[in-house]
Structures are given as C-alpha cells and as structure tokens.
Amino acid sequence: MDSATTPDAIHVLDDRTDQVWTKGSGKAFKCDTKSTAGSVTQRACAFCGSRVVLYPIADALHIVHGPIGCAVYNWDIRGALSSGSQLHRNSFSTDLAEKEVVFGGEQKLEKSLLELIEFYKPKAAFVYSTCIVGLIGDDVERICKSVSRKSGIDVIPVDSPGFKGTKKSGYQAACEAAFRLVGTGDTSDIKPYSINLLGEFNIAGEAWMIKEYFERIGIQVVATITGDGRVDDLRRCHGASLNLVQCSGSMTHLSKLLKQHYDIPSERVSFFGFEDTARAIYTAAEHFGDPELMERAQELVRTEIAKYAPQLKQYKKQLKGKKAALYVGGAFKAFSLVLALRALGMKTVLAGTQTGSAEDYEQLKEICDPGTVIVDDSNPLELAKFVLEKDVDLFIGGVKERPIAFKMGVAFCDHNHERKIPLAGFEGMLHFADEVARSACSPVWQFAPRRAQAKAFLDSASQSDFATESTTTEGGKA
Amino acid sequence: MLEGTTAEIRERKALRVNPAKTCQPIGAMYASLGVNKCMPHSHGSQGCCAYHRSHLTRHHKEPVVATTSSFTEGASVFGGLANLKTALNNIFSIYDPEVVSVHTTCLSEVIGDDIPMIIKKSIEDGIIPEGKTVIHANTPSFVGSHVTGFANQCKAFVDYFAESTGETKNVVNIFPGWVEPADMRELKRLADGVGVEYIMAPDTSDVLDSPLDGEYHMYPDGGVTVAELKATGDSFLSVGLGPLASTSAVESLEKKCKVPSKVLELPIGVQATDAFIDALRLAGDTSVPSEIEKERGRLVDMMSDMSQYTHGKKVAIFGDPDHLVSMVSFLVELGMVPAIVVTGTPGKKWEKKMKEIIDPVNEDCVIKAFSDIHYLHQWIKANPVDLLMGNTYGKFVAKTEDVPFVRFGFPIMDRVGHRAFPTVGYQGGMRILEKITDAFFDKRDREDPDHEIELVL
Ligand code: SF4
Ligand code: SF4
Numbered sequence: 058m059d060s061a062t063t064p065d066a067i068h069v070l071d072d073r074t075d076q077v078w079t080k081g082s083g084k085a086f087k088c089d090t091k092s093t094a095g096s097v098t099q100r101a102c103a104f105c106g107s108r109v110v111l112y113p114i115a116d117a118l119h120i121v122h123g124p125i126g127c128a129v130y131n132w133d134i135r136g137a138l139s140s141g142s143q144l145h146r147n148s149f150s151t152d153l154a155e156k157e158v159v160f161g162g163e164q165k166l167e168k169s170l171l172e173l174i175e176f177y178k179p180k181a182a183f184v185y186s187t188c189i190v191g192l193i194g195d196d197v198e199r200i201c202k203s204v205s206r207k208s209g210i211d212v213i214p215v216d217s218p219g220f221k222g223t224k225k226s227g228y229q230a231a232c233e234a235a236f237r238l239v240g241t242g243d244t245s246d247i248k249p250y251s252i253n254l255l256g257e258f259n260i261a262g263e264a265w266m267i268k269e270y271f272e273r274i275g276i277q278v279v280a281t282i283t284g285d286g287r288v289d290d291l292r293r294c295h296g297a298s299l300n301l302v303q304c305s306g307s308m309t310h311l312s313k314l315l316k317q318h319y320d321i322p323s324e325r326v327s328f329f330g331f332e333d334t335a336r337a338i339y340t341a342a343e344h345f346g347d348p349e350l351m352e353r354a355q356e357l358v359r360t361e362i363a364k365y366a367p368q369l370k371q372y373k374k375q376l377k378g379k380k381a382a383l384y385v386g387g388a389f390k391a392f393s394l395v396l397a398l399r400a401l402g403m404k405t406v407l408a409g410t411q412t413g414s415a416e417d418y419e420q421l422k423e424i425c426d427p428g429t430v431i432v433d434d435s436n437p438l439e440l441a442k443f444v445l446e447k448d449v450d451l452f453i454g455g456v457k458e459r460p461i462a463f464k465m466g467v468a469f470c471d472h473n474h475e476r477k478i479p480l481a482g483f484e485g486m487l488h489f490a491d492e493v494a495r496s497a498c499s500p501v502w503q504f505a506p507r508r509a510q511a512k513a514f515l516d517s518a519s520q521s522d523f524a525t526e527s528t529t530t531e532g533g534k535a
Numbered sequence: 536m537l538e539g540t541t542a543e544i545r546e547r548k549a550l551r552v553n554p555a556k557t558c559q560p561i562g563a564m565y566a567s568l569g570v571n572k573c574m575p576h577s578h579g580s581q582g583c584c585a586y587h588r589s590h591l592t593r594h595h596k597e598p599v600v601a602t603t604s605s606f607t608e609g610a611s612v613f614g615g616l617a618n619l620k621t622a623l624n625n626i627f628s629i630y631d632p633e634v635v636s637v638h639t640t641c642l643s644e645v646i647g648d649d650i651p652m653i654i655k656k657s658i659e660d661g662i663i664p665e666g667k668t669v670i671h672a673n674t675p676s677f678v679g680s681h682v683t684g685f686a687n688q689c690k691a692f693v694d695y696f697a698e699s700t701g702e703t704k705n706v707v708n709i710f711p712g713w714v715e716p717a718d719m720r721e722l723k724r725l726a727d728g729v730g731v732e733y734i735m736a737p738d739t740s741d742v743l744d745s746p747l748d749g750e751y752h753m754y755p756d757g758g759v760t761v762a763e764l765k766a767t768g769d770s771f772l773s774v775g776l777g778p779l780a781s782t783s784a785v786e787s788l789e790k791k792c793k794v795p796s797k798v799l800e801l802p803i804g805v806q807a808t809d810a811f812i813d814a815l816r817l818a819g820d821t822s823v824p825s826e827i828e829k830e831r832g833r834l835v836d837m838m839s840d841m842s843q844y845t846h847g848k849k850v851a852i853f854g855d856p857d858h859l860v861s862m863v864s865f866l867v868e869l870g871m872v873p874a875i876v877v878t879g880t881p882g883k884k885w886e887k888k889m890k891e892i893i894d895p896v897n898e899d900c901v902i903k904a905f906s907d908i909h910y911l912h913q914w915i916k917a918n919p920v921d922l923l924m925g926n927t928y929g930k931f932v933a934k935t936e937d938v939p940f941v942r943f944g945f946p947i948m949d950r951v952g953h954r955a956f957p958t959v960g961y962q963g964g965m966r967i968l969e970k971i972t973d974a975f976f977d978k979r980d981r982e983d984p985d986h987e988i989e990l991v992l
Binding site: 093094095096097098100101102103104105120123124125126127128129130131132134143144146147148149150151152153154155157158165168169172173176177187188189191192193218219220221222223437438441445456457459460461463464465466504505506507 | 537539545547550551552553554556557558559560561576579580581582583584585586587588589590592593596597598599600601602603604605606607608610611618619621622623624625626629630640641642645646675676677678680681745747748749750751752753879909928931
C-alpha cells in the first residue's frame with residue numbers, strides 16, 4: 058500500500074463527492090453541512106468561532122468555562138492588535154476538574170468571575186461555555202446575572218458549545234452576545250457621516266489602516282467590531298449610519314440585528330486588493346450621497362494606488378503565470394483572493410473554504426476560471442491530491458495547510474487570522490505581493506524533489522532541440 | 536500584555552490564569568503518531584480534534600492528521616456509538632491505516648461512551664478489516680494533564696498489542712516518554728552506540744520531523760510498527776523514561792508479559808544520561824564505547840568552561856513534571872539555583888521529589904504543582920531571577936520582566952530548533968548549555984554600555 062498521494066491512490070469520501078466541484082462540470086454542489094464522521098476535517102468548532110470573533114474586545118474579560126484544553130488552544134493565537142488594554146491576550150479558564158463534572162461547576166465559575174473582575178477591573182465579561190458545560194447542567198445564564206448584579210458590570214454568556222456546529226454557528230452566538238451591549242452608550246457626538254466596520258479584527262494592525270482611510274475623507278468610524286475593540290464602542294455603535302461588513306459569515310448576524318433594531322443599513326465589503334478596497338470606500342461614500350465626499354474618496358483612491366501600483370510591477374513580473382490554490386475560512390475572502398491573484402498575473406486553480414454557504418459558492422463559481430476546482434470542508438489528502446494534479450505553485454491557507462504545502466515543495470502564504478503582516482487596504486496589496494513572491498520565488502524550491510525533477514528535465518530540454526523561448530522563461534523562474 | 540500582574544501573590548483555587556498545562560487527548564494524539572501507519576481518532580466533537588492538530592502543527596511545523604467522530608447535539612444526548620462506527624468505517628475505507636487509535640474527549644467521557652464495547656460491536660459488524668486494529672485510551676481532561684494522556688496512550692499500546700510467545704528475546708523495550716522526535720532519534724543513536732537491540736515505543740522520529748520529498752505522506756515512514764509492539768512482550772527488559780509518562784506502560788507490560796521493568800528519569804544532563812547509558816550497558820552486557828565517553832567528556836568540558844557564568848544564577852522554570860525533574864537536576868549540576876519551579880500538572884509526589892533535588896542548593900525554592908504561569912510571574916515580580924525557562928508562553932513574562940529566556944518543553948511555537956536538535960543525552964546537554972549562556976551573553980551584548988562590552992567571554 059502506498060500512502061503517498063499519487064492521484065489515483067486518492068478517493069474522495071463517498072459522502073463528500075457533492076462537496077467537490079469542478080467549474081464546467083455542471084453538477085450540483087453541497088456545502089454548509091456537518092463534517093462527515095471519520096474525515097480528517099480542517100474545521101474547528103462553534104466555540105472556537107465565537108471565541109476568536111469576540112476576543113479582540115480588549116478591555117473585556119474573556120473566560121472559558123470548561124476543561125483546560127478548550128481554553129489553551131485559542132490562547133492568543135491570532136494577532137488581533139490592541140492599541141490599549143491587552144487583557145484579552147491572557148487566558149482565563151475555570152479548568153473544570155472531576156469534582157465539578159460530577160457536582161457542577163457553577164460555584165467555581167461564580168468565584169472565578171468575581172475574583173477576576175475585582176482584580177482586573179474589566180469593562181465587561183464574556184463567559185464561553187464549552188461542550189461539557191451543558192451536559193453537567195450548569196446554568197451559566199443565571200451565574201452571569203448574579204455576578205453582574207454583584208460586580209456592577211455586564212457579564213455576558215456566550216452560548217456556543219462546540220457540538221452545535223462549525224465555527225459559523227459560533228459566529229452567530231458571538232453576535233448575539235456582542236449585541237447585548239449595543240444600545241447602552243451615548244451617541245450624541247456621533248457625526249452624520251459615520252460607519253461601523255464589522256468583521257474587521259485588526260490582524261497586524263489592518264483596522265488602523267482602514268480606519269485612517271475613512272477618517273481622511275471625513276467619515277467617522279464609530280466602532281471596529283471587534284478589532285482593537287472596546288466595550289464602550291460596542292455600546293454606542295447603534296449610533297452609526299452605516300455598517301460595512303467584512304469577511305463573510307462572522308459578523309453578518311450582528312449586522313442583521315443592527316438593521317432589525319436600529320434600522321442601520323449594511324453593505325458587504327472587502328478590503329483586500331486595490332479593486333475591492335476602492336469599491337469599499339466608494340460604497341460608503343456613495344451611501345451618504347455627498348458629491349464632495351465622493352470626490353475626496355476618489356482622490357484618496359487615486360493617491361493610494363499611485364503610491365503602490367508602480368511598486369507592484371516588479372512582483373507581477375516574477376509571478377506571472379504561476380498557479381495558486383486557496384483554502385480559507387470564509388468564502389468572501391476567497392473572492393477577494395481570486396481577484397488579487399489575478400491582479401498579480403496568477404491563476405487560481407483550486408478554491409475552497411471551510412464554511413462557505415450555497416450563495417457564496419455560487420459567487421465563487423462566477424468569478425473563477427473554467428477548470429478551477431471548488432471544494433467545501435476539505436481534508437489534507439484531497440487538498441494534496443489537487444495541488445499535485447494541478448501543479449500548483451502557491452498554496453494559500455491556514456496553520457494546518459502550511460506544512461502540507463511545504464512537504465510537496467509548494468510555496469505558501471498564510472491568509473488566515475494567524476498571519477503576521479497586514480494584507481488589507483492598498484498598502485496591504487503590496488505586502489501580499491511581497492509575501493507571495495518571497496515564498497513562491499524562494500530558492501529553496503529548487504531543492505524540492507518535484508521542482509528538481511522539472512528543472513533537470515528543462516535543463517536537458519534546453520540542450521536538445523525543443524528548447525523554446527517560453528520554456529526557458531517559465532522554467533528559469535522557479 | 537501582562538501589565539496587570541502584581542507582585543502580591545493571590546492564592547487561587549478556583550481558576551487558571553495563563554495555564555501551564557493542557558488537556559489529555561493531545562498527549563494521546565502525539566503518542567499515537569509514533570506508531571507506524573496509525574490514525575489517531577478523537578471521539579468527541581470536531582473542535583477538540585482540530586485544536587489538537589493545530590497545536591501539534593504549531594509546535595512541530597509538520598502536518599498532523601487525526602480523525603474525529605464529529606459529535607452533534609444528538610450524539611451528546613444519545614451517545615456516540617453511531618458516530619464512532621460510521622467514523623471507523625470511513626477511516627478504513629478512505630485512509631487505510633493499520634491501526635486506529637481512539638482517544639476520548641471530555642464530552643464522550645461525560646456521556647460515558649463505552650469504547651471497548653463499541654470496538655467490539657464494530658468487529659462483530661465487520662467494520663474493521665481483517666488484520667487491522669482499533670485500540671483505545673480514556674483521556675478525560677478534567678483529570679491530570681496532557682502528559683497523563685500520553686501515558687494512558689502508551690499503556691494502551693501495551694494492553695492491546697504486547698504478546699508473549701514464551702520465548703524471551705535479547706531486546707530491550709525503550710519507552711522514551713514525551714520527548715521530541717529529535718530526542719527519540721538521539722536515544723536510538725545512543726542505544727545503537729552501546730550496542731543493544733531495542734524497540735522504541737512510541738517513536739515519532741521520521742513521522743514528525745520528516746524530510747521534504749515533494750510529496751505529502753499521510754503516514755510518513757516512521758513510528759514503531761504493530762509487529763514491534765507485539766514483540767515488546769518477548770523483550771527481557773523495559774526501560775521507561777520519565778516516570779509520569781512511562782511508568783504505567785512498563786508496569787502494565789510487566790504484569791501482562793512478565794517483562795521486568797525499570798523506570799528512569801529522562802536522560803537530560805550528566806547524571807540522568809549516565810543512568811540511561813548505564814542501564815543500557817548493563818542490559819546489553821557491553822561496555823560503553825569510547826565515542827560516547829568522549830561525548831560525556833565534551834559536555835563536562837563545556838560545563839567547566841562556562842561554570843563562571845552559570846554558577847549561582849537564579850532560575851525560574853515551568854513545564855511538565857518529567858521534564859522538570861531532569862532539567863532542574865541538570866541546572867543544579869551546572870551550579871545554578873532553581874528559585875521557583877511550576878507545573879500545571881497536579882502531583883504531590885512530584886513536589887516532594889523536586890524538593891529533594893533542590894534542597895541542597897536552595898531550601899527556599901518555591902515548588903508548585905497544579906499551578907500556572909500567572910502565579911510564576913507574580914512570584915518573579917517579587918523575587919527577580921536571572922533566567923526563565925519554559926515553553927513559548929513564557930515569552931511574555933520574560934519580556935515584561937526583562938529576563939533572559941530559554942525555551943524548553945511543550946509547546947514551542949515561535950522557534951525552530953527543538954525539532955532538529957535533541958536536549959537528551961550528552962549532546963543535548965551541550966545544546967541546553969549553549970542556549971543558556973547565549974541568552975546571558977546576548978543580553979549583555981545588547982544592554983552593556985559601549986565601554987563595558989567585552990569581546991572575549
Ligand atoms: S473538551 Fe476536553 S478534550 Fe476537548 S479541547 Fe477541551 S479539554 Fe481538550
Ligand atoms: S468541540 Fe467542544 S469540547 Fe471540543 S474544543 Fe470545541 S467547545 Fe471544547
């Protein structure tokens with residue numbers, strides 16, 4: 058038996074055939090389901106979804122009510138920067154022990170909360186329940202109420218045990234929890250041209266860059282939710298006139314709640330790539346219907362693109378014709394990536410997400426080239442198979458995919474929330490191009506066997522008669 | 536980020552702030568990856584499994600595969616029998632492993648799923664192909680820590696596989712404890728050097744430090760094989776390294792197949808490595824080859840060269856119990872002074888053992904099991920130290936307190952060396968010593984005023 062990924066050794070799990078789709082094949086596509094039992098899914102759980110979405114609220118206390126592991130594995134794993142309080146980067150857990158599993162953990166939770174609130178004086182507290190909490194019968198809602206009374210701050214339960222579903226259902230719970238704060242703050246100094254940035258987590262400082270664009274053209278950003286987030290910003294975010302919602306999924310529900318209760322319209326945007334960033338800024342400007350505002354927006358876009366576009370040229374030269382595969386969390390990110398890669402002269406040959414919805418995949422199909430493979434909730438074998446089959450040069454994914462790509466001698470770019478450099482906005486595009494080029498054009502790949510074989514072939518070819526211009530330019534690049 | 540930490544120590548029983556341990560299944564998963572063509576399987580919701588895999592990947596910078604029963608709300612009410620059976624069916628038909636190693640999670644433990652019964656049913660129903668095996672370990676995380684999970688998994692290897700044919704072979708079983716793939720490789724090199732035949736179980740070298748060969752192997756070409764695991768029952772001796780990680784396995788083997796056992800500390804530092812080499816030498820009835828003696832000599836030589844810089848330095852250290860016993864012993868050999876030692880894993884006996892090791896050099900050393908990094912930090916604030924040692928999570932304390940920091944233990948998510956260079960054995964000792972003195976010297980070179988910078992150290 059050969060465990061290597063020669064394409065014919067790979068099967069797609071029977072249950073999964075509808076979750077893999079090739080553009081042009083015409084068959085129906087299935088997604089948004091639970092992972093099949095027994096698959097090596099790349100997905101995380103609902104709790105993880107709520108935890109990562111809320112944790113950038115930096116002046117709140119975030120405590121995980123459950124056994125220790127659930128708290129450890131998401132401890133400060135994302136680079137959601139805060140300009141002030143760093144409280145969110147600590148890990149607090151009730152570390153449930155056998156005794157509590159039998160007799161309940163309510164007391165321990167209450168004591169822990171009171172102690173931590175007294176010590177750290179947070180502005181609010183979020184309590185995340187993990188899978189076993191419901192099972193042992195803890196009434197977390199009641200404890201939160203009681204602690205809230207005693208401590209005088211909002212103590213908010215986040216109801217998203219892992220078994221409820223994928224990260225996506227956790228996002229919903231997170232939105233519900235965050236919404237409990239909304240509407241309790243003073244909005245009197247909020248200007249008419251004001252927005253909230255939803256689904257912006259300030260990874261590597263991205264929120265700061267984006268916020269600056271809007272401030273420059275005269276739009277006030279009331280709250281970035283949740284990047285560099287503050288409890289007080291959430292309290293008054295209902296005073297904004299428009300919500301710009303990024304990153305499909307994570308904050309959609311909050312925008313719906315804000316629409317329902319405060320009649321705030323929302324627009325789905327992306328700040329990835331020149332095109333999408335410009336479009337996002339125009340969308341906001343257009344919303345307020347002020348021609349001067351629009352002029353300022355256009356001026357900003359012109360200035361920024363003039364600043365960075367020339368610098369992109371050198372990367373385009375290096376990257377032209379290279380093939381990329383992407384497997385990311387949300388589908389909206391996938392759209393942006395396909396466009397950005399195209400802007401760099403690259404082709405997307407595989408696109409997949411962990412949590413896309415039917416709608417998302419429709420849109421993804423639209424923008425991809427024919428022959429692009431589209432997958433939902435994939436696993437390493439499947440991904441490896443397609444990467445080899447499609448002879449991919451660059452893989453874009455998260456922590457679990459990085460070493461797989463490297464083993465196959467394929468370059469990698471982290472575009473999930475563990476990334477270390479800002480990829481959003483106009484400037485971000487330059488960072489992205491740089492990161493992609495540095496990985497895709499690294500000299501290390503010449504030692505990767507697959508490349509080494511290709512190179513040997515080309516070398517011998519260049520001595521024989523079928524050496525042509527194009528093989529040498531392409532082959533010389535890697 | 537730790538600006539909130541105060542020097543005043545608050546004794547907490549109720550909660551963890553910045554934990555110094557994690558949960559059992561990740562240990563079971565790590566151990567299972569050290570078996571050839573074995574698929575670790577997490578019986579619970581998919582989140583746990585994703586977390587454990589990501590965490591191991593962050594530490595090893597390697598692909599880590601494992602499957603999950605993907606519990607839904609239904610499973611948490613009715614039990615996970617159906618999920619596990621479906622999972623096993625899928626795993627064997629798609630991923631084709633030799634062994635599926637099932638470990639529980641908190642959820643399946645609380646529900647009370649009877650795994651052996653489910654395995655039995657799956658065999659009866661023909662879900663498990665001929666010649667393939669499904670094993671299990673119970674790994675409830677509200678008991679013990681990740682090291683407990685590793686130990687439980689090692690014991691499961693014995694309980695499921697070890698067989699005695701009645702004919703004792705001239706082979707030693709080495710249970711390496713929870714050490715890095717590079718450490719396991721080094722232990723094998725030493726055993727080869729001494730000239731004994733051995734079976735190492737588990738063995739994650741060549742699995743979690745596999746070469747880049749242009750392909751993705753779901754089961755890299757490493758790990759102890761099922762045949763070897765069976766044969767452990769015929770060995771004449773088991774050496775378990777690290778009491779917490781290995782005792783239950785070697786004792787179980789002794790009970791099951793009458794293989795005598797010996798438990799040693801992890802061979803870190805001079806004396807602990809001596810003890811390991813000595814045990815191998817006695818077992819193999821050989822003598823220690825001069826090459827290994829020279830290695831020892833080189834370590835001692837380096838220790839003497841550096842003694843003026845290590846002697847009397849106060850150290851704060853946190854990590855896992857087995858690692859700490861050996862590392863702290865080595866620090867004492869280096870003339871350093873352990874000032875506070877913290878583990879997240881519970882263990883009264885461990886505290887006593889640590890005290891015996893440290894008492895001769897520092898009777899006031901604070902030794903705490905079942906504690907956390909926040910506690911350690913508070914203590915350091917009140918009692919400054921010269922060096923901090925521990926896993927990646929220590930870096931914030933090191934930065935806040937401006938203390939030299941040497942990474943050691945699990946997990947290390949921000950450096951690369953641990954996967955390549957061992958810390959066990961005499962060579963490992965040299966590496967640790969290099970790292971410690973580098974940390975001291977780098978700080979001096981960075982911070983000393985120009986006129987005090989010394990060229991020669
Ligand atoms: S539920 Fe238990 S096994 Fe799962 S991550 Fe949490 S502590 Fe670990
Ligand atoms: S699935 Fe449940 S138990 Fe596992 S990590 Fe998620 S919340 Fe914790």
